[in-house]
Amino acid sequence: MKHRSILVSQLIVLWILFEGGVSTAADPTDKSGFDFFESKIRPVLVRHCYQCHSAKAAAGKMLKGGLQVDTREGLLRGGETGPALIPGQPEKSLLIAALKHDGLEMPPKTRLPASIVTDFEKWIHLGAPDPREGGAVVTAETDLAAGRQHWAFQPLATVAPPQLQENDWVRNDVDRFIRARQQTEGVTGNPRATPLTLLRRLHFNVVGLPPSPEEIQQFTRDAEQDFEAAYEAAVERLLASGHYGERWGRHWLDLVRFAESNGYAFDQDRANAFHYRDFVIRALNADMPYDQFVRLQLAGDLLADNNVATNAQARQTLDAVAATGFLVAGPFTTQQTQKERERSRYEQLDDIVHTLGTSLLGLTVGCARCHSHKYDPLPQNDYYRFVSCFKEVGFGDTGVNLQTEEFQAAKAAYDVAHAPLTAAQEKWEQDHLGERFAAWLADRPEQPPVPQLGVWHHAGPFTAADFNQAYDQDWGPEKNVDLKQTFQDEKLSWQPQPDWVDAKLHNTLQGENAANYLFRVIESPSPLSLALSLGADDAVKVWVNGQQVLAKKTMGAAKADQHKLNIPLKLGRNEVLLKIVNAGGGSAFYFSLAAGLPAKEVVAVFKLPNEKWTEKQSLLVRNWYRTTDSQWVALNTAVVEHQKSEPKPNLTQVYAARKKGTSYQFGSDTFKVYFLARGNADNKQGEAPAGFLRVLMSQGEDARQWLSPTETVVPPRVAAAEWLTDVKHGAGHLLARVIVNRLWHFHFGRGIVSTPSDFGTRGELPTHPQLLDWLARELIRGEWKLKPIHRLILTSQTWMQASGHLAESEQRDPENRLWWRRGARRLDAELIRDTLLEVSGRLDRRMFGKGSLDQKMSRRSVYLTVKRGQLIPILQLFDAPDAMQGVGQRNQSTVAPQALAMLNSPFVRELAGHFAKRIRPDAETSLEAVVDTAYRIALSRAPAPQERDAMRVFIENQITTRDGQEEATQMAIRDFCQLLFCCNEFIYVD
Template sequence: MPSIRPALVALLLVAPTLAADKPAADRKGLGFFESKIRPVLVRHCYQCHSAKAAATKMLKGGLQVDTRSGIRKGGETAPAVVPGQPNKSLLLAALKHDGLEMPPKAKLPASIVADFEKWIQLGAPDPRDGKVVATQSIDIEAGKTHWSFRPLADVKPPAFDRGETVRTDIDRFVRAAQQAKGLRPNLRATPLTLLRRLYFDLVGLPPSPDDQQRFLGEAEQDFEAAWAGEINRLLASQHYGERWGRHWLDLVRFAESNGYAFDKDRASAYQYRDFVIRALNQDMPYDRFVRLQIAGDLLAMTGAKTNPQARTALNAVAATGFLVAGPFTTQQTQKERERSRYEQLDDIVGTLGTSLLGLTVGCARCHSHKYDPLPQSDYYRFVSCFKEVGFGDTSLNLNPEAFQAATAKYTAALKPLTDAVATWEKARLSVRFAAWLSRRPPEPPVPTLGHWHHAGPFPAADFNKAYDTAAGPEATAGKRVNLGQIFRDGAVGWQVQPTWTDGKIHNTLSGNNAANYLVRIIDSPSALPVEFAFGGDDAIKAFLNGTQILNKKTMGGVKADQHKVKATLAAGRNELLIKVVNAGGVSGFFFRLVGGQVAKDVVAAWKVPAAKWNTKQKTAVRNWYRTTDEEWIPLDAAVAVHRKTQPKPQMTPVYSAKVKGTSYQFGGDTFKVYFLARGNADNKQGEAPAGFLRVLINARANDRHWLNSTDKKSPVKPRIAAAGWLTDVDNGAGHLLARVIVNRIWQYHFGRGLVTTPSDFGTRGERPTHPRLLDWLAGELIRGDWKLKHIHRLVLASHTWMQANGRSADAEKIDPDNRLWWRRGARRLEAELIRDSLLDISGRLQKNMFGKGSLDQKSNRRSVYLTVKRGQLTPILQLFDAPDAMQGVGKRNESTVAPQALAMLNSPFIRELSGGFAKRVRPDAKTSLENAVTSAYRLALARAPDSSEKETMLTFIKSQTASRKGQANAEELAVRDFCQLLFCSNEFVYVD
């Protein structure tokens, strides 16, 4: 197509380069260092590369890695770490055993090496200044004076009359701070600007032209009523949970695979994503939302009788996906498993700390926290609350009502059949047994099994054809077997196998994608119900007297008793034909007769005259005889046939936390937690009891407040106690929990929180810009029964949120960073919203909710339903800073790089969507170009173009048409160029 790049240069503003939030990035990097890097250095490097090693003349290569300056200076060769340049960092090369080797005896796991590479890419943040710091005990009570650890203040909004810039109590707090600095906020933005802002904030999709027209009409009549109605309508939308669920999934490092080299899929992990969306849509109280994610599997109702109860149980179990969403490597030696188990627990507690409490709890793993009142002992006691957590699929029946109805129907139909058997046994068994006894044979009648005969292999083009094709002997199934028969022009015939004994696995068959046939003759003295046990590799079929009784694909090695089948032998000759299908390599089979044999007590009784039988012997023979009676056999067979129809519940797998589920197994201590000196699993200091962070426990309480139970036989499970402590506003962490989540809501609405370090409320984090407002909002959340939608309404009704994005030179001098919220800052849409908007505007978005996702970035579903596979992330989302799901993210990076513009300009996917957009605005040549331009602006930007814009775009379309002189669809393609141009504009990907 003709180039539209010159038009872009002429028509579009260059996207502003956004300065990175360096303090936030530094804090994130330091947290990564403390949790991932320092523990490895301490365990594997300090012995030979530290000040202590130097003092004892044990220093190797002149390299000290126990200080920032030492690790950057390096040893005798070159700098060990060059911040931001992994390829120039000798330490990384040594860890990879690339020329140098550290540690010298064994290479560290690939996951640890990857952590060091990531740390260096982050700039190698390192708080160690090299000075010897005397160990100090932590004063917990003094630590409680930090602003975030204090109880919520009883705050009243400042006195401000309602007016043009004061609409709600939020505005009163904000205006008080502005007034103290001599600032005035901007006036309210235009209705359509507000509407577009609101749609992206709450549902993550642009308002349609119909939505725009409806709102403008309502706002003209009564703006306040129209605005409140629009907020309520969008909060009630099912798409609200999709939008805000994505925020939460960032925090909890949600993914649907293990990560690392093998990156095994977690096929049912999507159930956690669906739980989050449903919970937010239902406005589940936030304290319950948290409790379920900590201990939902322990709180869930077992044996649900109704469908609503089953759905509640599903939510509770799925919620614990929070705990086990982190990466999990399967590349472990036995020696590495214990260390990795502590890494797994650290991931759980570290994520919980940052996402729920805004605390870097993981930094207390190797030593007491350097900055916050979090002793190392508290860390291990808190970790102990989760010591039994593993992961796996929990199976749930989500339709118990249908199962109960089917079971009742089955039971009702079974009763007359079992009654018929009981009636016969009462009326006929004794008479027929006595008659039979008078003429009993000298030996108990048992079937006689002849030798096996084998024919094959019969190769086919592939495994399925070998399985499906009735070759040779199978083609004659239903007829008498001719053991002298020759197949394939004399190439294959029946071969007797007298050494093949029953009850053993015989790996003697061959042929790739081939069938082997086995047959034997079974003589039965009478009609006799029997049970066969089969095994076959990789598939098996069985026919008795021409009737198929088994048809199974196993796709694996043969095993004893893989398949059991009940059948009835006819009196006289019976022919059992088996087909074993092999995919490749050596194949085998297994067979034994399970039922139909005569029990030992019957054989023993047979040796004694009937007149001398005791009660036990008579009962044994009588029960055995019953199974051979020609009147009883069809009655029992009818029961057996019906029992095969017994309904089974339809079970749904749910990836979740499981008590002692999948973990790094290393023996009896797998599900125990010990205090570890320096975080080293080889240096245990005693088993750690369950407990909580003391800085967040009221002086009048202690751990026992949540762990003790009035029922000594049923102690409180530590995870349930932890969930109680986290949400307890009287004695536990409830006030901090509320502060953190209302700050996150503010951040997602404004682009920046009242606390600008949303996952660090500790002493190294930023203090709140409006501490009284933060406490008031947290109090409102608690007073409002922890309902998040209540906080949304407060924020969205405020003038602070509704103001325009104008700049003022005077205000810039006073508050250049807009910390006092005197204007609204423009914000770029997140990656998912950009992709969803492209699909929506092009007319391709499918809004079906829930269920398994897709790895295809061209899927027409919303981006929240794209499968998050750690080793195969979605390219277009990564391009616009979607997280990698290896750790929780409280605030995304917002980069501005050339590949973003290049993708919007050159991607075939974007070009394809531009075509759909063009078809919507100009379905045929009857639609004028003027109307097409206006429609496109309303769809993409939620406004009409001004006269200058319209004229410019019409000129562009005509120019593009002219450049395709001679093409029949030149104008159609030019309109597509114009639509792609709007997709490439700043205004499309930014919200004002």
């Protein structure tokens, strides 16, 4: 392929010219890496390793193998077998081999869970970031009064925009703060960027898509008449666009480690987690007040109105429930032994509090888990009190009926039709039951006739690739039951289980993502209606005489009376088949015939002569008798059959936080929180009451201001949400600072505080503290709405300025901390993919709903499914996060595989072909017109004359190299389109 090799060589040369980048390795001093160490690595080292591998162990002559792991230096130095780790190379690190018990064993005898090993591999891959220096740290008692003096914990300052002697550079009050510092430091800002530069910048910043040629044309025409009006109109148009929520929602999803699977080895899907993503997009588009946005994510399920009358109210309820996906978006391993569950439950709660701390408060709260925070005024006891606010949080699917109005209408019609049937039954009881009961009583049997329950038979487990397959697939027994039948090449067969007794929980079923079938025969002496009570984890289906009567997913531990239903029995043989489906961990079932069979009291009364029955005993037997009377059974069957047509709410299932939902179950302490010495669940120091971070409470304030003595009145999660958003007495001042700083960060590439997820004492100081507090106050004054803050930033000269290098300003402020220029920024991974789709004409702009794992899907990248074990390759190449922990500031690497992907990816090549068809709709279009159109679509500008000539020549050369092949011109234009995709200007915004 001569022409292909020429294209590749030309593209590579152009890539080098445009990109000129070098690979960036992980920085072992990166702040987010330190946070990962403190939350995931240090607690494991303390709990499992320090006893034998620390300075304290050495002092006590207990050191093993010469290895100390209580300092970074000790790990790098290693012990008798060599260095314990090699930063960046987990596969060559002895520490990983020891954790896997591969030749070495640490801890000895007991191997740690795979999830912990995965965390260590990730940590080493990051460069083994470790803030420890010297030996063991001795933490002094936390001085809260002194801690409150830190700038971030102070109340918001009341400041006015500075008055300036010259205002030529200033467009709004944001610029007054910026320009005042520039004047003090002798720095001059850049002039305003060109209109088209601003339009392209604005589009990518606000909606994440390039302007269309029509939008460029309209803006250019309007700007020539009145630039200010045209620009402000563009700002308003884009802030009102639904794509604004998609663009800024993706930033938020980074912060909260959003994903649609559990992660780790089994990586079980969370099919209904996408509702959280949709909630975020809807809330941002509606400009939901940020304090409400936060409250719903902490306690939306508890704050939601469940008594709704309209579809609009139902949508609000669904969004409130879905919002709590924030709490349960973190990874969750199902690969647990019973012994590991309590420790894993504390890991789960720590993930919630750590994510809340970094994303909302800009504090590494999780670092106070094993000991009081080394740097910030966060005592360990405060940590556990705060964790206790979330002690009842589990996860699971919650059903919400979005068709409330339709359901209510259908239910009303059903009630009208059902009333005559129940009336007929009641009339029969009034007119005939007494007479027929008396006749039966005169010749009653000595004992009440009862159905005979056969022995249980069991077949399974039938193992599937995932839970949904196990639930949906018919593995054989569902067609008909033949106890002689075998399954899966005779590996499985029906086995009698004579020891299984009713009304008892049986923990005997096996298999992850597996189905087990249970079968029994019931011989009935007459037609009966029996009340059946069931329990199963994580799903159950029931058939009676071949008819399915129940199909339910519970996604939780089995327990008595989980499902109740009436089953009709015919005279003689009845067959009951159960299918129990387990997602992971242990599996159990419960079965009891709760009614229809004569109760013990009825059997006891039968032993007495009729004349000795009391009125109460007679009524008891009469109520039982009617269930055996053929006339009553016929009337009752009509009622029961019609009940089958009763409208059921069409529930939309939402994966979200659920009070006492799925978690690591380990008994009565599952939903309690204890103070843990050194973070060790085996060393409890008393139960932790709910509470908050005292450093963020006004001096003398008490948590009881928000909490209630009775948790049912004000649940602790609701109290936590109120405390978090309370500006006067709680954490609201810090909440406001953090979010306006994040807005600034995402608009400029760096925040006023350059460590956006760490406002603690180890974080950077704000470059413009007065501006930060002024913006925070503006947010609160504007009822916490974010769009007005966007508008302030987007219409400021600071944001609108050009990116020119001014020699004197650069000399005085080489890091641009005074915002005297606008730096070029590479598009995020999702925006690169979205832009490829948009310019090629293939973008599907449909919003919301389930996503896809297919990277060729034509919808926006925010709708690509985030499956932790199957991340989208092209997004990973351009530094999309892995969703294992929240990310407030993405890494930005420049590595060879990125260029190779743009050159060789079949997906990119296919889109280049579509782009070629878009810019050359017919053979009459000249090559100059093709180049002009391509530049306007892809780069939002016209080509310079020399560019137009060079690209025309490039296309002509590509046509020539194809030696007259059919479609040679179109293929050459496709090569040109791919060349534009590889340009620096395509993936960077000035």
